[in-house]
Amino acid sequence: TQLLEQSPQFLSIQEGENLTVYCNSSSVFSSLQWYRQEPGEGPVLLVTVVTGGEVKKLKRLTFQFGDARKDSSLHITAAQPGDTGLYLCAGAAGAGSYQLTFGKGTKLSVIP
Amino acid sequence: GAVVSQHPSWVICKSGTSVKIECRSLDFQATTMFWYRQFPKQSLMLMATSNEGSKATYEQGVEKDKFLINHASLTLSTLTVTSAHPEDSSFYICSPRGRPTDTQYFGPGTRLTVL
Numbered sequence: 001t002q003l004l005e006q007s008p009q010f011l012s013i014q015e016g017e018n019l020t021v022y023c024n025s026s027s028v029f030s031s032l033q034w035y036r037q038e039p040g041e042g043p044v045l046l047v048t049v050v051t052g053g054e055v056k057k058l059k060r061l062t063f064q065f066g067d068a069r070k071d072s073s074l075h076i077t078a079a080q081p082g083d084t085g086l087y088l089c090a091g092a093a094g095a096g097s098y099q100l101t102f103g104k105g106t107k108l109s110v111i112p
Numbered sequence: 113g114a115v116v117s118q119h120p121s122w123v124i125c126k127s128g129t130s131v132k133i134e135c136r137s138l139d140f141q142a143t144t145m146f147w148y149r150q151f152p153k154q155s156l157m158l159m160a161t162s163n164e165g166s167k168a169t170y171e172q173g174v175e176k177d178k179f180l181i182n183h184a185s186l187t188l189s190t191l192t193v194t195s196a197h198p199e200d201s202s203f204y205i206c207s208p209r210g211r212p213t214d215t216q217y218f219g220p221g222t223r224l225t226v227l
Contacts, residue, residue, distance in 0.1 A: 042205045042218035102155040
């Protein structure tokens, strides 16, 4: 069974601060996705990383896939209250695999 | 992005009743449908996978006779929770994938509360 461990589980920071969320596994994933989920809603895809060492940027969000494709990180620069939400990482086991394994998520609160 | 709808968005029912949840993909063809459930403060757990016109494949520990999945068309899939009990209370999310972009999307979820 492939597991994805996310840390921290909870994070409360002041507006303007930077933060990093980690997603780690002992398994190799062909791709890894990051989602953001609001309470009472389904997750919304932020990014997909596929290549080991890949870095993708989405405005103030920077996503990195580990060289060995076992871990990933999400860095947010100058966090804003609108960034508040549950951030989930999810990995796909093999190329062409549609089944995703989700981490437990990091609940981020950005205080104005 | 594609639009996925779920109905109802929330439902409260008595123990022993059955509840049907609909998932519609409004502007693409869902050749594959994933059903997840999410317990409070937990992550999404895959329940079953279905391909249009075929029987669903259930994950270990998920009772196929309790969670009936129908994926008869490319735009509609249903999940029926039969004889629901309080422990079935959860947030159920459908996730279709298909044509034309082969992108996987997530529905807005259905909150089921069984009294």
